[in-house]
Amino acid sequence: MTSPDATGTHDTADTADDSGGNSTGDAAARSRGLAISAGGLAVLLGALDTYVVLGLLRQIVEDLQVPLNRIERVTPIVTGYLLGYVAAMPLLGQASDRFGRKALLQTCLTVFIGGSVLTAAAESVPLLVAGRVVLGVAGGALLPVTLALAADLWSQHRRAAVLGAVGGAQELGSVLGPVYGIALAGLAGWRAVFWVNVPLALLAMVVVHLSIRGGRPERRQKADVVGASLLAVALGLLVVALYNPEPQEQVLPSWGMPTLIAAAAALVAFVGWEVKARTRLLDTAHVQLRPFFAALGASLAAGAALMVTLVDVELFAQTLLGERDHGAVLLLLRFLIALPVGAVIGGLLANRLAERWVAAAGLLIAACGFLLMSQWPADVLSSPRELGPLTLPRLDTDLVLVGIGLGLVIAPLSAVVLRVVPSDQHGMASAAVVVARMTGMLVGISALSAWGLHRFHTLTAELQTPLPMLYPNDAAFDRAAAEYAAKLQDAMLTQYTEIFAITAVVCVVGAGLALLTGPRRAR
Numbered sequence: 001m002t003s004p005d006a007t008g009t010h011d012t013a014d015t016a017d018d019s020g021g022n023s024t025g026d027a028a029a030r031s032r033g034l035a036i037s038a039g040g041l042a043v044l045l046g047a048l049d050t051y052v053v054l055g056l057l058r059q060i061v062e063d064l065q066v067p068l069n070r071i072e073r074v075t076p077i078v079t080g081y082l083l084g085y086v087a088a089m090p091l092l093g094q095a096s097d098r099f100g101r102k103a104l105l106q107t108c109l110t111v112f113i114g115g116s117v118l119t120a121a122a123e124s125v126p127l128l129v130a131g132r133v134v135l136g137v138a139g140g141a142l143l144p145v146t147l148a149l150a151a152d153l154w155s156q157h158r159r160a161a162v163l164g165a166v167g168g169a170q171e172l173g174s175v176l177g178p179v180y181g182i183a184l185a186g187l188a189g190w191r192a193v194f195w196v197n198v199p200l201a202l203l204a205m206v207v208v209h210l211s212i213r214g215g216r217p218e219r220r221q222k223a224d225v226v227g228a229s230l231l232a233v234a235l236g237l238l239v240v241a242l243y244n245p246e247p248q249e250q251v252l253p254s255w256g257m258p259t260l261i262a263a264a265a266a267l268v269a270f271v272g273w274e275v276k277a278r279t280r281l282l283d284t285a286h287v288q289l290r291p292f293f294a295a296l297g298a299s300l301a302a303g304a305a306l307m308v309t310l311v312d313v314e315l316f317a318q319t320l321l322g323e324r325d326h327g328a329v330l331l332l333l334r335f336l337i338a339l340p341v342g343a344v345i346g347g348l349l350a351n352r353l354a355e356r357w358v359a360a361a362g363l364l365i366a367a368c369g370f371l372l373m374s375q376w377p378a379d380v381l382s383s384p385r386e387l388g389p390l391t392l393p394r395l396d397t398d399l400v401l402v403g404i405g406l407g408l409v410i411a412p413l414s415a416v417v418l419r420v421v422p423s424d425q426h427g428m429a430s431a432a433v434v435v436a437r438m439t440g441m442l443v444g445i446s447a448l449s450a451w452g453l454h455r456f457h458t459l460t461a462e463l464q465t466p467l468p469m470l471y472p473n474d475a476a477f478d479r480a481a482a483e484y485a486a487k488l489q490d491a492m493l494t495q496y497t498e499i500f501a502i503t504a505v506v507c508v509v510g511a512g513l514a515l516l517t518g519p520r521r522a523r
Contacts, residue, residue, distance in 0.1 A: 032153045034211035039146030040169040041204050042105055045197070046112070046139030047173020050085070051310065052181035052193055053077055053132070058318060059190040064125055078311065080129040082442040084136025086435050087235055091228030092141035101149045102212040104141055109205045112138035116197035131194075143170055143434055149212070170434075178314075178332060227277060230270035237263035238443060288420035292429075294516035295416040296436040298359055301510025302409045303437035304444025305366055308503045309335055309402055311445055316496050320378050320489060334399040342407020355412035355419075359514035362408025367507035369402035374501035378493050405507075409514070416517045444506070451502070456495040 053060075060077065095104055115138055119131030184193050241259035310332070317323040317331045342362065349358045376394070377383050385394040414433050421429040466480040 031211070034207075035153060036146070036150055038204070038207040038211045039101075039105065039142075039149050041207060042109060042142045043146050044169045044173055045200055045204055046142040047170045048177045048180060049112075049135055049139055049197065050081060051173060051177030053081070056181050056185055056190040056193065057314070059185055060128070063190065064123075064128070076129045077125070077132055078307075079442055079445060080132040081136035081139070082307075082438055082445075083236060084133040084138075085140040086438045086442060087228075087232035088137040088140035089144055089435050089438075091225065091232075092145070095141075101145055102208060104145050105208050105212070106205055108138045108141045108145070109201045109208070113198050113201045116194045116201070120191045120194035120197075178310075178336070227270060227273050230266055230273060234263050234266035234270060235439065235442070237266060286422045288518075291416055291420045291517040294513045294518075295359075295413045295420075296432060297513040298363065298409065298510045298517070299413050299433050299436040300440035300443075301506050301513065302363065302366075302406055302413075303440025303442075305363075305370065305402070305440075305503050305507050305510075306339075306406055306437070307441035307445040308499060309399075309406075312496055312499055313399065316376075319492055320496075321381060331395065332399075334396050335403040338400045338403025339407045342404040343410045344407075345404070346408035347411035349408070350412040350415050355416045356515050356517045359409050359412040359416075359517070360511040362405045362412075363507045363511035363514060364405070365408065366402050366405030367504045367511065369398050369405055370500045370504035370507060372398045372401070374497045374504065376493075376497060376500075378489055409510075413514070413517075444503075451499070455498060456491050 057077070092104060092108065112135060115131050115134030115136075117131075118134060119128060122128035122131055181190075181193050184196060237259050241253075241256045241263060313332055313335065321331075323331060346358055346362060372385075372394075376398075380395045381393075383394050385392045385397050417429045417433050466477060466484050468474075468477050471477040471480060
């Protein structure tokens, strides 16, 4: 049975792929190449906005006058985007089956423009968070819709390379996002980063309009609105439960536990609905469930580790190493460059070895890297690592180790999911892997930030800020101020190193789940 493609007609991918070098085949190949390039441009734009804010936090804090000792107030700027991203992705992926890939891409790019304007013009943290949520909703559809477009236009035996290229655009955004944001903000301020989204999104809309033929699919798919809504509610309640504006008092806010219970109830309702519903986010009738959910669990663990690295290494560099925005991003580049390198190596190894061993090895390598990071001193840049006769820079070595390890995981986990899911659900299955990883990023940074901020405020609760009038002379005040600064630094260092140690445990758990994905089986 054929499937509807982006043009509203049935899939002709097999014919086009096998047409050889004739003019019709060449024209079809060029058309498909332009279409997937348009989708890839949209994916890259969304991926850039996922990570671009990481290098802008200091400027945003200063511009919106957020006190440095209340940095938790800007956490939703990161988590708000991720929440919109993961909440919207499943439903909008299904909506593209119903209304067509082109219509969804154009709609999401339009919403992306609106979110960019709201974010760039925001004069308060709540408005900025609202803009980031809108951007996340739009960005959440760009990747699965483009993956589905690739499945429409290429036959199954030629599809892997195209899916890899789309995934490459997503990972490229993680590398370029912070650097791009810092460079543009250095020239015109942090708001310019979001104003520039407007012409870029308009350009993407023009390319999509010219390269992807319009029309709705002949067989309009039903969308699981109820299931997607319940999943979005569960994720939203989880983030609200973990966000604590007063971490000096306790790990969870006063509403934390009731909201966690409500999130669990929404998740149970989602599972119950998916069991009984006729239209589901993913039809599991012909899915090998153990390896499928094990791969999603491992992807979730990898996502949590990824976001901890992106956020906490950046903050470590700015708060303890005294690096400004560009310096912090340059330090993080060790990890950002190693990540796609590891992804390429992982893809090559997964073609030759069992996927579970590659994925498990990657997460264990990352766990080792985080364990080493949990031992970082405050002067890590001047503290080399001795490995026998070799003397290596400690920060560089550990970040590269984590980047390679997390990169190794990407390809084998995607391969597992595509192996255990029927080919007519590959688009949704690919989206599920991304949703799991982004959910890990969302929940991981929310939970570990809540713990870390609470630990910092606990460690500094009895510290008294020295005031000049309380000391007999300037020398006594200077000594007290230096002692106060040293204790603050020790508290910050404890906060970061404990988070890195917890993340190492998360990676070990993820490695165990990766082993449950089972050996390779013949299709």
